[in-house]
Amino acid sequence: MASSVLSLASAAPSASLSSHEIEKGKLNLGKYSLCFKKEKTNPFMKTKSVGRISMVVASEVSRFEGITMAPPDPILGVSEAFKADNHELKLNLGVGAYRTEELQPYVLDVVKKADKLLLEKGENREYLPIEGLAAFNKVTAELLFGADNPVRKQQRVATVQGLSGIGSLRLAAALIERYFPGAKVLISSPTWGNHKNIFNDAKVPWSEYRYYDPKTVGLDFEGMIADIKEAPEGSFILLHGCAHNPTGICNGSLDADAASVRMFVARGMEVIAAQSYSKNLGLYAERIGAINVVCSSSDAAARVKSQLKKLLDQSLFKEWNAEMEMMAGRIMNVRQKLFDNLSSKDKSGKDWSFVLKQIGMFSFTGLNKAQCDSMTNKWHVYMTKDGRISLAGLSLAKCEYLADAIIDSYHNVG
Known part of the structure; x- marks a missing residue:
């Protein structure tokens, strides 16, 4: 683009300019100094003449004028509306963040202890290797696959740190786009809203497979399997590893939550698994996560890790496990x-058992x-418009109130 760099001091310009100075693109105007270069024109630049000299100067129109406004985050809007509501019984069931029975944010005791230990040991904030902290990568892979899993012993897993689950999935999308051009990703309908944005930004084609059955408020398993069978050869299937968002920490058991990933690996399948420690450690702001790629050989895993590169304390681990069980419980x-409450208060005979069939x-x-x-308008219950609620934002004391709201809205609003 056409550009100019202007450095001003003071005083009047010189009376004469040599052709050599002009040709070099540098003008000495007394204590004014002007450097310029001729390039392609730009709609956001204007040309200004000074005698026989033409300069290109920036106009008042922003170079970013053509950028469109991004759609608002639906979860953020729910939270903002909740904050503005002064009703004493209001509930925020939109944000997927754990709350105590008093509906207050919760920092795990084990996280506080780990922070203290790091400070006492004098841990610094120096740069880590590109693949992240080696000790973290080791234990996060052990958590996911099991310490004695053959894929780890055979060094067939490439693990690097990522920015929580979303950043790790973005790395997966970049890997697919670069090394599997044209491969399609199948995404559940519905899914977490950012999933589609991730693959769109990475220019990875995607389509949806059936997942949610509104008639049963449960899983459309037959539709899901049928759509996956129809997928082109070489497609990637995006699955929610332990608890589906938005329809369903799971039961607080690390082994149970990792069972699906371990099952696929045991059957010899190559897997890309993104991990997040936002909910199970309460580290929402820290964005802690990892991407794991299970390959058919150690050589392939080493090559994958090379491309992905462009608190190891057993007592604390046991304490973390116990706190997760408490939160999940x-x-x-x-x-x-x-x-x-739904079953006892709703006299219509509607079957609410789907609530218990869901998990997470x-x-x-x-x-x-x-x-x-x-x-929202009548009962001051804030939630996303697809009908999802976060049970982590609900207390036992407010279950009856929420049941009244759901029953009234379901039966009296079309």
Whole structure:
């Protein structure tokens, strides 16, 4: 683009300019100094003449004028509306962040202890290797696959740190785009909203497979399998490893949560697995995660890791496991009590058992957009418009209130 760099001091310009100075593109104007170069024109630049000299100067129109406004984050909008509501019974069931029974943010005790230990040991904040902290990569792979899994012993796993789950998935998308050009990714319908953005930005084609059945408020397993069977050869299937978002920490057991990944690996399948420590460690802001690529050989794993490169304390680990079980247990108790209230208070005979069949932090209510609006406008319950609620933001004390809101909105709003 055409450009100019102007350095101003003071005083009047010199009376004469040599052709040599002009040809070199540098003008000495007394204590004014002007450097310029001729390049292609730009719609955001204007030409200004000074005698026989033409300069290109920046106009008041921004170079970024043509950038469109990104759509608002639906979760952020829910939180902002919740903050502005002064109703004493208001509930924020939009954000997928764990809360205590008093509905306050929770920092795990084990995280506090780990922070203290790091400070006492004098840990610094120096640059890490491109692939991240080696000790972290070792234990995160052990958590996912199991310490004695053959794929680890055979060095067939390439693991590098990523920016939580989303950043790790973005690395996976970049890997697919670069080394599997044209390969399609199949994404569940529905899925977490950012999944589609990730693959769009990486220029990876995707399509949806059936997942949610609104009639049963559960899994459309037959539709899912049929769509996967129809996928082109070489496609990648995006699965939610332990608890589906938005329809379904799981049960608090690390082995149970990792069972699906281990099952695929045991069957000899090559897998790309993104990990996040936002919810199970409460490290939402730190963006801690990893990407693991299981390959058919150690040589392939080494090559993959080379491309991905462009707190090891057993007592704390046991304590973390116990805290996860406590957090997951509270969510399961809330889920059970919500179901109990829905079943006992709704006299229509509607079957609410789908609430118990779902697992994890989230639950689909089966409410449509109009009913969700009623939940917010009448009952001050803030949630996303697809009917998803975060049970982590619900207390046992408010389960009855939420059940009343759901029953009223379901039966009285079309």
